[in-house]
C-alpha cells in the first residue's frame with residue numbers, strides 16, 4: 022500500500038456527473054488499498070466566471086480581495102467531492118489550503134509556496150480518510166488567503182506529493198496526456214509516453230496549458246514523478262521524469278502557443294548605462310513578470326526597448342512603464358495586444374544545429390512575419406501576429422515531422 026496524490030482539474034469536476042466520476046476513481050484507488058490525497062480545482066470555468074464577476078464591479082480590483090474571491094471556487098469542489106465519496110461509502114474529509122498548512126509569500130494572485138506543514142493531512146490519513154485538499158490556495162504568515170497563479174492546483178498537488186514523499190503525483194485532466202502540440206489545435210498531435218522535466222517546463226512556460234510551469238519546477242526540484250492522464254478513461258498517460266540520454270534523439274518534442282501576452286515598446290530611450298535597469302526595476306517592484314526583452318544598439322543617442330508581459334497584467338504594466346519612461350525621459354510607450362508566441366522545444370536541440378533556420382523557413386513559407394525571437398538551450402520562440410498563431414503551430418508541427426510516430430534521428 023502506498024500514498025498516491027491525485028489531482029483533478031476543472032474539466033474533470035465540471036458538473037455533478039463528472040464529480041461522481043472522480044469520486045468513483047478515488048474509490049477505486051482506495052479499494053486497491055492505497056492511501057490517497059486528492060487535490061481538486063474549481064468546477065469547470067468557475068475561476069474565469071469569478072474573474073468576470075470582479076470585472077463587472079471594477080476594472081481595478083484589489084489583489085487581496087481577488088484572492089478572497091477566487092479561493093471560493095475550489096472550496097465548493099472539495100466539499101462536494103467529500104460528499105460524493107461519503108455516498109460511495111469511503112471515509113473522506115475536505116480541507117482548504119490554509120487548513121492544511123500551505124504557507125505562501127505575500128504576493129497575492131501568484132503567491133509562491135514557502136512551506137507546508139502537512140501534520141493535519143498525515144493525521145487525517147492515519148485516521149483512514151481520503152484527504153481532499155482545495156488546490157490553488159494557501160495563506161500568508163498573517164493568515165491572509167493567497168492563490169498560486171492560474172493552473173495553481175497542479176502546484177498544490179506536486180508540492181504535497183513532495184512533502185508527503187508520495188511515489189507519484191497523478192494529474193487527471195481532459196486529454197490523455199502531454200501531446201506534441203495542443204490536440205485542440207493540431208488534429209494529428211501525438212501523445213508522448215515520457216517527457217523530461219526540462220522539456221515540460223519549457224512547454225508549460227511557453228503556453229502548453231496542460232501543466233502549470235511552476236508545478237513542473239517543483240516536481241524537478243524534489244524529483245516527483247508526475248503522471249498526466251485522463252479522468253475520463255484508463256489510457257496510460259505521459260510520465261514527466263528525469264532526462265535520459267535517449268531523449269536527445271528527438272530534435273523537437275513539442276510545439277506550444279501562447280496567446281496571453283502583449284508587447285510593450287518604449288521608443289526613444291536614452292542609450293546610456295542604467296536606464297534599462299531603472300525601467301525594469303520599477304516593473305519588478307510592482308510584481309509585473311516580464312518575458313521576452315529586445316533592445317538593439319543603434320547609431321543614434323536613443324534606442325527602443327520591446328518586451329512582453331501577461332495580458333492580464335497589461336493595465337498595471339502600462340501604468341508602471343509610462344511612469345518609468347517619463348522618469349528616464351524616453352519618448353513614447355506603445356502596446357500591441359495582437360500578438361502570439363509560438364515555440365518549439367526539445368533537449369535534442371542542444372546537440373543539433375540548423376533548427377532555427379528550419380523554424381524560420383516553415384514560418385516564411387506560410388507567410389508568417391516574425392516580430393521577436395528568443396532562444397534558450399532547448400527552445401526557440403517567435404512572436405508573431407495573433408491571427409497567425411494556430412497556422413504557425415500546425416506548420417511547425419508538420420515541418421518537424423511530429424505528426425507521425427516521431428522518428429529517431431540518424432546522425
Ligand code: ADP
Nearest residue numbers: 030031032194195199200202203205229230231
Ligand atoms: P485542467 O482543467 O484539467 O487543469 P487544463 O485546461 O488546464 O486542464 O489543461 C488541459 C488542456 O491543455 C487540454 O484540454 C489541451 O487543450 C491543453 N493543452 C495545451 N497544450 C497541450 C499539450 N501539449 N498536450 C496536452 N494538452 C495540451
Ligand code: ASP
Nearest residue numbers: 062068157171172173174
Ligand atoms: N481554478 C484555478 C484556475 O482555473 C486553478 C486550477 O484550475 O488549477 O486557474
Ligand code: MG
Nearest residue numbers: 030172230231
Ligand atoms: Mg490546469
